[in-house]
Amino acid sequence: xxxxxxxxxxxxxxxxxxxxxxxxxxxxxxxxxxxxxxxxxxxxxxxxxxxxxxxxxxxxxxxxxxxxxxxxxxxxxxxxxxxxxxxxxxxxxxxxxxxxxxxxxxxxxxxxxxxxxxxxxxxxxxxxxxxxxxxxxxxxxxxxxxxxxxxxxxxxxxxxxxxxxxxxxxxxxxxxxxxxxxxxxxxxxxxxxxxxxxxxxxxxxxxxxxxxxxxxxxxxxxxxxxxxxxxxxxxxxxxxxxxxxxxxxxxxxxxxxxxxxxxxxxxxxxxxxxxxxxxxxxxxxxxxxxxxxxxxxxxxxxxxxxxxxxxxxxxxxxxxxxxxxxxxxxxxxxxxxxxxxxxxxxxxxx
Ligand code: UD1
Numbered sequence: 001x002x003x004x005x006x007x008x009x010x011x012x013x014x015x016x017x018x019x020x021x022x023x024x025x026x027x028x029x030x031x032x033x034x035x036x037x038x039x040x041x042x043x044x045x046x047x048x049x050x051x052x053x054x055x056x057x058x059x060x061x062x063x064x065x066x067x068x069x070x071x072x073x074x075x076x077x078x079x080x081x082x083x084x085x086x087x088x089x090x091x092x093x094x095x096x097x098x099x100x101x102x103x104x105x106x107x108x109x110x111x112x113x114x115x116x117x118x119x120x121x122x123x124x125x126x127x128x129x130x131x132x133x134x135x136x137x138x139x140x141x142x143x144x145x146x147x148x149x150x151x152x153x154x155x156x157x158x159x160x161x162x163x164x165x166x167x168x169x170x171x172x173x174x175x176x177x178x179x180x181x182x183x184x185x186x187x188x189x190x191x192x193x194x195x196x197x198x199x200x201x202x203x204x205x206x207x208x209x210x211x212x213x214x215x216x217x218x219x220x221x222x223x224x225x226x227x228x229x230x231x232x233x234x235x236x237x238x239x240x241x242x243x244x245x246x247x248x249x250x251x252x253x254x255x256x257x258x259x260x261x262x263x264x265x266x267x268x269x270x271x272x273x274x275x276x277x278x279x280x281x282x283x284x285x286x287x288x289x290x291x292x293x294x295x296x297x298x299x300x301x302x303x304x305x306x307x308x309x310x311x312x313x314x315x316x317x318x319x320x321x322x323x324x325x326x327x328x329x330x331x332x333x334x335x336x337x338x339x340x341x342x343x344x345x346x347x348x349x350x
Contacts, residue, residue, distance in 0.1 A: 001350045002028045004086035006077060008036030008061075008097030011169075011276045013046035014257060015092045015115060018171035018339035020052050026343055032080055034073045034097040035060035039231060045256040050172065066096060066127060073100030081108050088113055088346050091135060094128035102135045113346060115168065117142035118149030118158075119275075119296040125203060128275075141349065143342055146332055148298060165341040166334025169276060173261065173283050174336040180262040186226060186255070189266075194223050195320065196263050197271040198254075200230035204273050204291055208240040210311035214291055217316025219247030223268055227251045228260070269320050278306050279333065289319045299332035 003023065007016050016031065023029035033055035037043045047054060059076040061069060077100055081089065089105035091098045092115045105112045114135050121129050133156075136142055142158055144150040145167035153162045185191065197218055204210050215237075218225045225248045237244050244251040255263060261280065264270055270281040270288045275296055281288035282300040290308050300306035304325040309315040 001088070001347060002030065002084070002086045003088045003090055003346055004030040004032060004081070004084055005090045005092070006032045006034065006097060006101035007055075007092055008034030008073070009093075009095040010037050010042050010046065010254075011274075012092040012095060012097065013043065013052065014050065014172055014276065015168050017046075017050035017052050018168050018175075019090070019115070019342055022339040022343045026347065030057075030084055030086060031055045032077065032101075033058045034076070034100065035062055036069065036073070036095060036097050038062055041254045041256070042231070049256050049258050050176075070096045070100050073097060074104050077101050077104040078108065081105060081110060086110060087350060088141075090115060090342075090346070091139070092116060094119065094132040094135070096127070096131065098135050099131040102138045106138050111140040111349070112138060113141040113143055113342075114139040115143045115165075115342060116145055116149075118144040118146075118151075118153040118162065120149075120152045121292075121294045121296050123294055126201070141345065143345065145334070145338070146299065148332075149296075163341075163345050165345065166336075166338030167279070168338045168342065169279060170283060170333040171336045171339050172257075173280055176258050176261045177265065177284065180258045181265070183258070183262045185266050186252070186259070186263050188250070189224055189226065191266045192268055194267055195221060195225045195248075195269045195271060196260075196267045197225050197227045198230065198274050198277055199227070199272070199291065200232050201273040201292065202232075204311055205233050205236040206240075207311075208242065211237060211240060211242045213310075213312040214316065215242055215244060215246070215249065216313040217311075217320075218271060219245075219249045220313060220317050221248045221320055223248060225249050225271070226263065226267075228254050228263075230254060271316065271320060282306060283333065285327075287322075287325055289316065291316065299330070303328050303330055303332075 091101045142162040288306040307319045
């Protein structure tokens, strides 16, 4: 069987890693990189560190407004699909690369499987929410990470196409966690005595009041804060005249995945608006504070390891300084073998 994966943005490279490994010897696997992310630290380093073979095709689309970026991807992916004629197209998560690949494939009557199907924030301001809903309804097979995601799909009339496979990010994390446990921490911080922060959602970065509230909150925390700055944050902060410095704040470049995992393992807490990082923090049992009105990963909140806050200084400080949550043995994100199940499900439909 010939399976073609389309990826383009940082979290998709992480999801691709265990799937690519699980494909070896079982299916012909073609990897297409749209080029949505292209910086060394946003792209190449993930392929290297996670042992993913170089993409078979790189469309090098780059950044742009939603329409221009998604449209260019659609055109590029269609051409690749016409040439390669896969049996299945596998799309990941909720980025513009995901939606473009799903649309390109269905127009050519090639079956589409959506990995990480059924996540919902119910917030239509998020581009990811448009991408998820549209991709789920376009797809032939919905590979859901959790029971909650499967219930959302069922509510939308998609139960028959849905299979719960578990969360592939748990697969990757489990392997990397054990590998990096003894590695050194980032420079200038000591075990348990710092926080890790990432902020990149447009609702937080592109609004001067929100961004100021977040930066002021991070600066006022009781331990050093490593702010691992996504390019979008760096660009918008400069444009809005918000300095990413002061108080406890230490702004740094994004970390490669293994270094990120090590940094989160040693941190007293994580402050983020990233979907993946909230969940990674939970899996590593580091308390998370999420600067968003809602989350797709509701289990992290229900189990007490994640608190949602507004982009306001005092709310952030209060949430981050809360007592450590109660220990839990719950495993809502599966047992670390989701990727094998993904391949099983695709092969069962050859
Ligand atoms: C995208 C995804 C988001 C995901 C995030 C992970 C969409 C709609 N959003 O958001 O779901 O959580 O990736 O990081 O697909 N840039 C660079 N170098 C790069 C990539 C981006 O400088 O390698 C800058 C550019 O100025 C670009 C901006 O970052 O305009 C935003 O990049 P883009 O890919 O449009 O969206 P993300 O914010 O990264």
